[in-house]
C-alpha cells in the first residue's frame with residue numbers, strides 16, 4: 439500500500455463532477471483569460487481573508503513580485519524575510535529590484551523570529567515579508583506595529599496558509615488579510631490548488647488593488663494605454679472555475695489536515711526520535727505541511743521511501759546559503775536555527791483524504807525505525 443505525500447487523485451474522486459462541470463462551463467463559453475470566474479474568485483478569496491480586494495495573477499511567485507513592484511524599490515532598498523522558506527520569497531525581492539535581508543526563524547514555529555526583526559531594520563528597509571510557513575501565521579501582532587512605527591510595508595507570504603487564522607487581541611485575523619498585501623499560491627500542492635499555476639494578491643487598499651490590476655496586464659487599465667510598464671501575469675478563467683469549485687471544501691479539508699496532524703502528534707509526543715511540530719497557541723494551523731524534526735532524518739526518509747511512504751524535506755538549504763545569494767555576504771553559521779532546521783525537518787503525508795489506517799502505517803514505520 440503506497441502512501442504518497444499528497445494524493446490529488448483521491449481529492450479529485452470526491453469532487454469530480456463539480457470540477458468537471460465548472461471546466462465544461464468555461465469550455466462552453468470559450469472565454470479563457472480573466473473574466474467572470476476570476477472576478478468571482480477574487481471576491482471570494484478577499485472575503486475569506488477578511489479583506490476587501492483580490493487580484494488574481496499567474497502564480498504565488500508573481501503575487502509576491504507584484505506586491506513588491508508597487509513599492510517602487512530603488513537599488514539597495516531592503517526587504518526583510520526569513521532564509522527558511524521556499525525560494526520564491528527571496529527571489530521575488532531580487533526580481534522587484536530589492537535586496538533580501540534575512541532574519542532567523544523561531545525554532546518552534548519555523549516563522550520569522552520577531553525578536554531579531556528590529557535590529558535588522560536599517561534606513562534602507564522598505565518592507566517586511568513574513569512567511570506563514572507550513573500553514574501557521576507568523577507573530578503578526580508584533581510584526582505589524584513594528585512595521586507601522588518604522589513606516590514599512592508588510593507583504594505576507596501566505597502561499598501555504600490560505601484560510602489560516604490567528605487570534606489577535608481576541609479577534610480572529612486571517613492569513614493574507616493583515617498586511618499591506620498578502621500573496622497566495624494556487625500551485626497544485628497548496629491547500630487550494632488549481633490544475634496548473636495560479637496566484638492571488640489580496641489587499642484592503644483600493645488604489646493598490648487598482649495598480650496591481652494594471653500591472654498584471656502590462657500596466658494599462660485600458661487596452662493600448664500604458665500608465666507604467668507591467669507584465670503578463672493573469673489568472674486563467676479555467677483555473678478560477680476549478681478553484682471556485684474547490685473553495686467550498688477548503689475549511690473541511692483544513693480541519694481534516696488538523697485532525698491528521700493531531701493524531702500524529704499524539705503518537706510522536708514521547709518518542710525520542712521525532713519531535714512533532716508546535717502550533718502557537720494563538721494559531722489555527724492549516725497544515726499545508728506536517729513537518730517534524732527527526733533524528734537521522736535522511737535515513738528515516740530512506741526507510742519511509744522503502745516502505746512506499748512519501749515524505750519531503752522542506753527546505754534542505756536555507757536561502758542565505760544559496761549560490762545565487764553569495765553576493766549578499768552571508769556565511770554558514772549566520773542563521774543557526776534555519777541551518778539546523780534544514781538538517782532535521784521532514785514533512786509527512788497529512789492530506790485530508792489520508793485514511794486512518796494509512797496514518798497508522800506511517801506512525802508504525804517511524805516508531806519501528808527508532809526502536
Ligand SMILES: *Cc1c(COP(=O)(O)O)cnc(C)c1O
Pocket residue numbers: 497498499500523524526527569595597598622623624625635636637
Ligand atoms: C508555493 C510558494 C510560493 C510560490 O508560489 P508559486 O505559485 O509556486 O509561484 C511562495 N512562497 C511560499 C512559501 C510557497 O510555499
